[in-house]
Amino acid sequence: MSNQTQIRLAGSGGQGMIMAGVILAEAAILDDKIAIQSQSYGPEARGGASKAEVIISNEEIDFPKVIEPDLVLSLTQEATMKYGNSLKEGGLLIIDEDILLPEGFESSRVIKVPILRTAKENVGRAIVANIVAVGFIAEFTQLVSRESVEKAVLGRVPKGTEPMNKKALSEGYALAQSVK
């Protein structure tokens, strides 16, 4: 893997994947890295699936668009079908546990993880699934330090929700430790 990692976060419109991308990017810059976070919207952007992308790098980023992600994390079936199929060779597809993959996807490395269930059952709110996902990616990839991720999360979530989001982040870390 080069100095540059391309991550795509996919889910339904209301699942906060843009926020997850922003948090990962902000954690990266707290770690003195360079980051670009983006959403591209084309004609395919209609419907319920949405994606957000992050590039994290140790040096300047020449072409600021994710072409072949190193890692795709997807929370829904529709988002997986739409955005889970253009990974770099050897890239990693992380999908929520209930998602079913058609045959073509088998070439990628795939991990199924109970992100939504963890948010619902262990934190009590499905809405923090995006923060569980951030914790999972941070721990699994080791791209950003835990200190910076925590700071970035607390800087972005609504006032009053900090404890819930800290818990969600810890759950994401724990999930990644359990599948490593």
Added chain:
Amino acid sequence: MSNQTQIRLAGSGGQGMIMAGVILAEAAILDDKIAIQSQSYGPEARGGASKAEVIISNEEIDFPKVIEPDLVLSLTQEATMKYGNSLKEGGLLIIDEDILLPEGFESSRVIKVPILRTAKENVGRAIVANIVAVGFIAEFTQLVSRESVEKAVLGRVPKGTEPMNKKALSEGYALAQSVK
């Protein structure tokens, strides 16, 4: 101006400029355009100023990064000093009314607009300044339809805050009409 418009939104970290960029991009795709919304973070991203960028186009976007914006809107002095100085020739700089520009900036077209004051006094919450800014840009540039902007705003703001944000949007439209 080409088919493609590059917009930069600058402010302090908590002012919601990323959200404003996301809303403009989502309004554009509701209008059947193509859009990219992004944040680039480099070493300069430390400190209080932050920026978000949007490219709105009628055709595919080749290079998805804002180089020389057609329009910069900035809400703070610091953000203006950092991000207000690389406009396209003939580009437009929109700054909040209290911002002071040093000499070098005089080459750009500059408009001063009371965005923060409008949010505070006419809507009652400074936090909706970003939505006032969205309304201002939408009306001033005519890049996106009002119907789509409203839909995009209502799809992004927290539940329960819809009336306040609709009011903020209208105030932004009215401000743009008053300076046109």
